[in-house]
Amino acid sequence: MNVLGLYPMGPNTASCLLEDGEITAFAEEERFTRIKLATNTIPVRSSAFCLDQGGLTLKEIDAIAVGWGNNKYPDFMRKFYSERMSHPEKDEFSDIYEQISLMEKIPAYFEKKLEVAYRKTGYRGPFPKIHFHHHHLSHAYSVYYPSPFDESIIIVVDGSGEEMASSVWLGRGDEITFQKSINLPHSLGYFYAALTEFLGFSVFTGEGKVMGLAACGAEDKALMTKLDNAMWPDGDEYRVNPEFIYFAPRTYSFRFTDKLTELLGIPPRLAEEPLTEAHNNLAWAVQNKLERIMAHLVLGAIKKHSIRNICLAGGVAMNCKMNGYISGLEDVEQCFVFPASTDSGCALGGAFIQARHCSDIRDKARRFSSYCGPVYSDQEIEDDLKDSKITSYHRMKDSDLLPFVARRLREGAIVGWHQGRMEVGARALGNRSILADPSITDMKDKINREVKHREEFRPFAPAILEEFAEDFIPTVPNLGYGPEYAWMLKAVRVNETIKRKIPAVVHVDGTIRPQVVSKSTNELFHGLLSAFYDLSGLPVLLNTSFNTRGEPIVCTPKDAIRCFYSTGLDICVLGNYVIEK
Ligand SMILES: [Fe+2]
Structure with a gap:
């Protein structure tokens, strides 16, 4: 079939x-x-x-x-919108959006x-x-089927899927059964998106920036009290005040109403305006609220079903700081997150x-592997190099490639690394990656400034050889270093010694978002990390996605060449072909 x-x-x-x-x-x-x-x-x-x-x-x-x-729309969703989403203060935009959705x-x-x-x-x-x-249900299958569990609670949290904003399911054997849902307008995803836009970032791509910015902020008790009016635990569920995202006049955004601006007491930030302490603290507050409410939802489900395995999916499960927090809860036995937790999943x-x-x-x-995208042959790589009129490339022997790249990384080069099948999901995991030496203190700033052209607070992740993972991830998870840590989906806190060893990949709040690399999941990348370890004694590389600001991760060799020549990358490695500036 x-x-x-x-x-x-x-x-x-x-x-x-x-x-x-x-x-x-x-x-x-x-x-x-x-x-x-x-x-x-x-x-x-x-x-x-x-x-x-x-x-x-x-x-x-x-x-x-x-x-x-889609089959819910002609009848169920029409009724849902008219009954559940009606409000005297509802603005015209929301009404029109629903009508378009019902037709499309x-x-x-x-x-x-x-x-x-x-x-x-x-x-x-x-x-x-x-x-x-x-x-x-599609999100639930996407995470439960690849998970190692025979029995698990599955929690899906996103903006919305039809009427559902969050849902709880049980996976047993091959079957998934519905338990309950928290429906629109009570959407954690849309509230986080509203704050993302309020902070001057783009919805769907900027939520990760809010998460990163949160680490630069601190607790502001007055602000936290204000946000208590925006979302709160309710029984073993939660509620989101719809007046801040739906049911009030809106001047600045289709994502939030003027009531949110009034509540927060500061104007929405424009994209290029400087970030202030107030913005940092707002990011901290919304991140903190999300983590606590999600923990409340998870713990409620554990209590009710007496099952301690958790699967998380939906766009909100891309929040690796929240995933780390949930995984660290005492009552959670194992927590599994799928790498394509957004709607692509x-x-x-x-x-x-x-x-x-x-x-x-x-x-x-x-047997899911995230390396399930396209691969390009030597001939295709060479054709793209020639089409681009690049004559300065050279092809290296297998035995020479890894020691050469490891040496150049150790010398401080920033390397574009294009190998094998492209990864699915938002993270580059060693096949479409930008790599650098994480022990170089200013490497984070350098890559943000010269290559990614993005905000200076944005962190990078470490790829760590599996054999040394224990030295860098102090909390050994119950899943060992299996798929959970192969996909950069959970933030963990590290100590001062590690911060000193790999400063370029430790975020300002002292967390890392590790990718543990085993020989069985990616032999070539494992080989490169090993070659770098042989030279430096450090089994870690800085690993970020091979792209620059605003563009998707590179797919073809030609995409990689374009990115290489439009950024401050020093070396581009396409299979065994090497271009240097
Ligand atoms: Fe979704």
Whole structure:
């Protein structure tokens, strides 16, 4: 059974291919369109990659699975919006947005829209049947199936999926059952997004900046009291005051109302305005609130179901500081987060739902590797180099490449590293990465300034050889150094000795967001880390995504070449081909 999984609306559109339940390919559309998030783009390019990877055409696809519940819109969502989202103070924008949503998501309309997009790529055969799967259930499958658990609480938290803002599910064996949901307008994701925009960052890409900025702030008790009016624990759930994001006049934003501006007592920050102590403290406050409310939700579910394994999914689960906090709760036995926790993961989750009766699907899902994007041959790399009229490159022997790159890293070079299959998910994990020596104190500032062209407070992550992980991650998690730490999804606190050893990858609050690299998950990257260790005695490299401000992670060799020549990178390594400035 061949299933093409799609997430075709909103930000983070994506495609994946399941062949008899085995993940053949999975990638975000933005990597191919080169437009960050590829919002509302039908993912025909990532689909073309997936089909090509499987040697298939749409004719051989048995089902298209979409990770959104469009079939709820003609009836249920129409009723939900009119009953649950009505308010005398509701502004016109929200009303219009709902009306558009009700029309655009009607299955018959959306199916035709999908079909036409694929027909425009030249496909002439019969079109596969499209199946719509509820968004939060798709998120739940995306995280539970690859998890190591046979029994787990699954918590999905995002802006919203149809009516749901947060939901709790139970995974047992191969089955997932619904427990409860907290519906719109009580959205933690939308509240965090509102504060993201209030702080002058872009929604969907700026939430990570708020999380990073939070570390620069401190507790402001008066502000925390104000935010008690914005969101609070309620029984074993939580509530978000809808007046700050929905039900009041709005002047500055479609994400927050004037009541939020009044509550906070400062004007919304414009994108290029300087960040002040008040902004830092606001980021601290909203991050702190999120962590506490999520902990409340998790602990409530643990108490009710007497299960201590937790799976987290949905866009909010990209918050690695929150994930670290949840993982550290005493009552939590193990906490598993999927690397594509944003909506791109629903391409895979929807496909899992569709293929859930395939034999051994859980075993296949547990073999998930984040390296499931495109790979480029030597010939393709050489063609891109020649097309770009680059003559100064050289091809190195396998035996020379790693010692050479390790030496140049030790000398302070910033290296663009393009190898093997591209990663899915927001993090570069050693195949489309920018690498540097983390012991160089000013390396963080240098990369932010010269390569990433981004805010100076933004932190970088360490990639650590698995054999030395214990030396850097003091709290040994129950999962060992398995998938949890292979994907840079949890922040952990480190001591002063480690801060001195790898200053470029320790955030101002004393945390790191480690990626533990094992030989079995990425042999080449493991080899490079080993070569760097042989030279320096340090089994760690600074690892950040191979891109510059505002662009998606590079996909093709040509993308990497473009990024190399438009930034302060010193060396670009494409397979065994090396370009130096
Ligand atoms: Fe979502």
